[in-house]
Amino acid sequence: MISxxxxxxxxxxxxGLHVVLDNLSCVFEDKVSYGILGVNGAGKSTLxxxxxxxxxxxxxxxxxxxxxxxxxxxxxxxxxxxxxEENCRFVARIYGADFDEVIEYARDFADIxxxxxxPVRTYSSGMRARLAFGLSMAIxxxxxxxxxxxxxxxxxFREKCKHVFTERRERSSVIIVSHELGTxxxxxxxxxxxxxxxxxxxxxxxxxxxxYKTAA
Amino acid sequence: xxxLARGAAVMGRVIYALALRETRTRYGQHRAGYLWALxxxxxxxxxxFLMFWFANRTAPGGMEVIPFLATGVLGYDIAVKTMDRVSLxxxxxxxxxxxxxxxxxxxxxxxxxxxxxxxxxxxxxxLGAYSLWVGELVIDNFLVVLQGMTLAAVLGLSAxxxxxxxxVMNNAVQRIKGPLLRPLFWxxxxxxxxxxxxxxxxxxxxxxxxxxCTEIIRDGWFPQYHAHSASPTYVLIFxxxxxxxxxxxxxxxxxxxxxx
Numbered sequence: 001m002i003s004x005x006x007x008x009x010x011x012x013x014x015x016g017l018h019v020v021l022d023n024l025s026c027v028f029e030d031k032v033s034y035g036i037l038g039v040n041g042a043g044k045s046t047l048x049x050x051x052x053x054x055x056x057x058x059x060x061x062x063x064x065x066x067x068x069x070x071x072x073x074x075x076x077x078x079x080x081x082x083x084x085e086e087n088c089r090f091v092a093r094i095y096g097a098d099f100d101e102v103i104e105y106a107r108d109f110a111d112i113x114x115x116x117x118x119p120v121r122t123y124s125s126g127m128r129a130r131l132a133f134g135l136s137m138a139i140x141x142x143x144x145x146x147x148x149x150x151x152x153x154x155x156x157f158r159e160k161c162k163h164v165f166t167e168r169r170e171r172s173s174v175i176i177v178s179h180e181l182g183t184x185x186x187x188x189x190x191x192x193x194x195x196x197x198x199x200x201x202x203x204x205x206x207x208x209x210x211x212y213k214t215a216a
Numbered sequence: 217x218x219x220l221a222r223g224a225a226v227m228g229r230v231i232y233a234l235a236l237r238e239t240r241t242r243y244g245q246h247r248a249g250y251l252w253a254l255x256x257x258x259x260x261x262x263x264x265f266l267m268f269w270f271a272n273r274t275a276p277g278g279m280e281v282i283p284f285l286a287t288g289v290l291g292y293d294i295a296v297k298t299m300d301r302v303s304l305x306x307x308x309x310x311x312x313x314x315x316x317x318x319x320x321x322x323x324x325x326x327x328x329x330x331x332x333x334x335x336x337x338x339x340x341x342x343l344g345a346y347s348l349w350v351g352e353l354v355i356d357n358f359l360v361v362l363q364g365m366t367l368a369a370v371l372g373l374s375a376x377x378x379x380x381x382x383x384v385m386n387n388a389v390q391r392i393k394g395p396l397l398r399p400l401f402w403x404x405x406x407x408x409x410x411x412x413x414x415x416x417x418x419x420x421x422x423x424x425x426x427x428x429c430t431e432i433i434r435d436g437w438f439p440q441y442h443a444h445s446a447s448p449t450y451v452l453i454f455x456x457x458x459x460x461x462x463x464x465x466x467x468x469x470x471x472x473x474x475x476x
Contacts, residue, residue, distance in 0.1 A: 053316035056471050070315045077314040081241050093233035094317045096226075 002028045002051055002068065002143060002175075007060035009046060020046045022197030023060070030066070030142070033165075033174040035188025037181065037212050042194045044177035045071065048145045051175065066142030072132050073147030080121040084112065084131050087120060088138075095139050102138040109134030109160065130157060137164050144168065146176040148183070162186065181209060230317050234326035242330070253334050254341060257293060261285045261342070264407070276412045278440050280350075286342050287437050288406040291430040294335035295368040295375075296400065301327040302376025303393070306384055306473055313473065320466065320473065324377055332369040339365070343437075360436025367451045368429040374455040377462025384469040405430040410445045418445060425454045 009021040020043035028034055028051075038044045048071040049055040050062060070077060078087045085103055092102040107116050110131040115123060123131070136144065165174060165187055176187050177194075184191060184205075191208040192201045202208045243249040261282060268274070268281050275284035305323040312318045347353035355361065382389050404426040410418055421427055422445050431446035 049314075054314055055473075058471055068316070077311055079237065079241060079311060082237070086237075086240065090233055090237050091315070093236070094226075094230045094315060096229055 001030050001065045003063050004051075005061045005063075007050065007057045007062060009043075009050060009055075009057050019197050021050070021057070024197065024199055025060075026192075026199055026201060028143070028173065028175060031169070031171070031173050033169060033187060033189045034176070034192060035184030035190070036175065036177040036192045036194055036199070037184055037208060038177065038179060038194035040179055043197070044179075044194055045073075045147055047194065047199075048147055048175070048177060051143075052145050064143075067140070068143045069136050069139070069141040069145050071145045071147045072136045073129065077132060078120040078128065081119055083119055084110070084116045084123075087131075088135050091135055091139070097139050102135070105138035106131065106134040109137060109164075111157070133161065137168070140172075142172055144172060144174045146174060148178050148180075181212065184208075226317060227322060230319075230322045231326045231329065234312070234318070234323055235330050238326055238330050253338055257286070257289050257338060257342065260289050276409050277438075279434075279438050282346050283343060283437065284434075285406070286339070286346070287434045288404075288430050290335060290339045290342070291364055291368050291433045292401070292404045292406055292426060293338075294332060294365055295372040295404075295426050295429055296397070297335075298328050298331040298369050298372025299376040299379065301331055302373055303379035303383055303390070305376075305380050307387065307390070320380070320470075321377075324373065324380060328369060328373040328376070331372065332365070335365060335369070336362075354439060355437060356439040356441075357436045361433050362436075363448060364429050364432035364434075364436060367432065367448060367455070368426070371425055371429065371451055371455045371458075374458035374462055377466065378458055381462060381465030381469050384473055400424070400426060403427065405434075409434065409441070410443065411441075422446075422450075425451045 004027070005025050007021055007024045008019070010017045010019045012018075036044060036047070046055070050057055051064075052068055052070050053062070053064070054070065078084075079090070082090070085107075088103045088106045089099055092099045110116065110127070110133070112123070112127050112130060115127060116131075120128065120131075168174065174187065176183065178184055190201060190203060191205055192199050193208055193211055200211075243252065264285050265281055268285075275281045302324045305327055306313070306320050309318075309323050312323065313320065344353075379389060379393065403421055403424050410421065410427060410431050413421060428446045428448070428451045431443035432448060432451075434441050435443035435446065
């Protein structure tokens with residue numbers, strides 16, 4: 001479970017303070033998958049970094065119970081100079097997981113062949129996302145934070161993602177952010193719209209769809 | 217209490233993983249790898265040995281020239297290189313801070329640990345090789361040598377933390393840091409000992425904590441050298457004050473560390 005109380009986050013920009021999250025309070029419950037919709041720049045990635053704890057709110061409090069993943073997606077996380085395998089080893093080490101298991105799972109899942117032993121610098125963004133996804137699924141989390149990642153790869157990879165999500169949903173929750181309605185529809189049980197620094201939760205997809213279309 | 221123990225366990229794991237990773241990214245890029253850590257001080261010692269030799273100069277107080285230069289430069293290196301690496305903990309590791317487990321302080325500690333370990337190994341290799349060459353090894357007090365090196369590392373870590381936080385506020389600091397700290401090279405006892413300078417000058421020189429470190433290392437290494445003016449307590453107090461400032465600043469700039 002992750003609960004936010006009066007969370008505010010702003011970034012200084014050249015034209016003054018840009019408020020990304022404005023006095024936000026909400027609760028993400030266990031074993032429920034949330035899909036958060038937002039247009040580009042609405043603050044989806046920032047929200048995920050705050051939920052994971054990599055960044056801290058300017059004001060307010062975020063409480064977590066259980067293990068929360070890092071935001072899984074295209075951006076960041078890998079050392080470009082190290083190989084995929086070495087990156088997996090590092091992550092397994094910081095999370096106290098078994099190296100061999102994590103490496104094997106991530107290699108199988110990412111399915112990037114010989115690239116697994118080459119520096120991440122040489123990867124395409126799709127390959128990075130596949131590795132990021134495989135690596136995070138190799139470690140047991142209570143909540144997975146996902147940043148658009150499933151939109152990448154071919155249909156076989158997407159099928160694999162869907163399969164693993166369905167299997168995980170029984171014991172973990174997933175919070176996925178996207179600007180695509182389709183992604184959210186596919187993976188989430190509950191829906192939310194992030195706009196103007198606020199997050200509105202809905203049970204009904206049709207309602208979000210309507211609001212999102214007028215917002216976008 | 218259990219929360220604290222779990223937190224400490226995670227932190228230990230993270231620092232260990234980071235130190236291993238740093239070793240790989242710092243030294244693993246080239247074939248010669250770790251040898252680079254040796255090359256730099258060896259180059260310094262070689263150059264100045266030749267200068268001493270041509271100028272017909274001897275080391276002060278009956279010390280042999282090579283160990284005299286080695287103890288100076290290696291002590292100085294531990295302090296300054298640790299500071300340098302720690303000050304870039306955030307700048308150089310943004311992708312890692314992506315993992316919530318990894319906090320800037322973990323990176324700083326991992327880097328300081330690696331610099332210290334490297335410093336000790338380089339010291340052992342250079343002075344070990346020299347001892348094999350001359351066929352004699354006399355260490356006055358090994359623990360005092362280690363004390364000097366530890367103090368240098370703690371000092372470097374503390375100063376590095378302050379610089380690291382200031383860098384987050386304004387990274388121009390990294391550009392002016394070099395010229396600003398250059399004088400340290402000349403006043404940290406690389407070419408002299410505190411005992412040989414006039415007491416009027418020594419009074420001022422002893423404000424420099426790095427000089428205390430090199431003095432302590434030489435006191436421990438050479439049976440014939442006694443560092444009368446060096447004080448471990450002074451270095452420790454200096455470090456604790458810097459550490460306090462560094463940690464306070466770190467808390468203040470923490471929300472400003474942007475990951476992308």
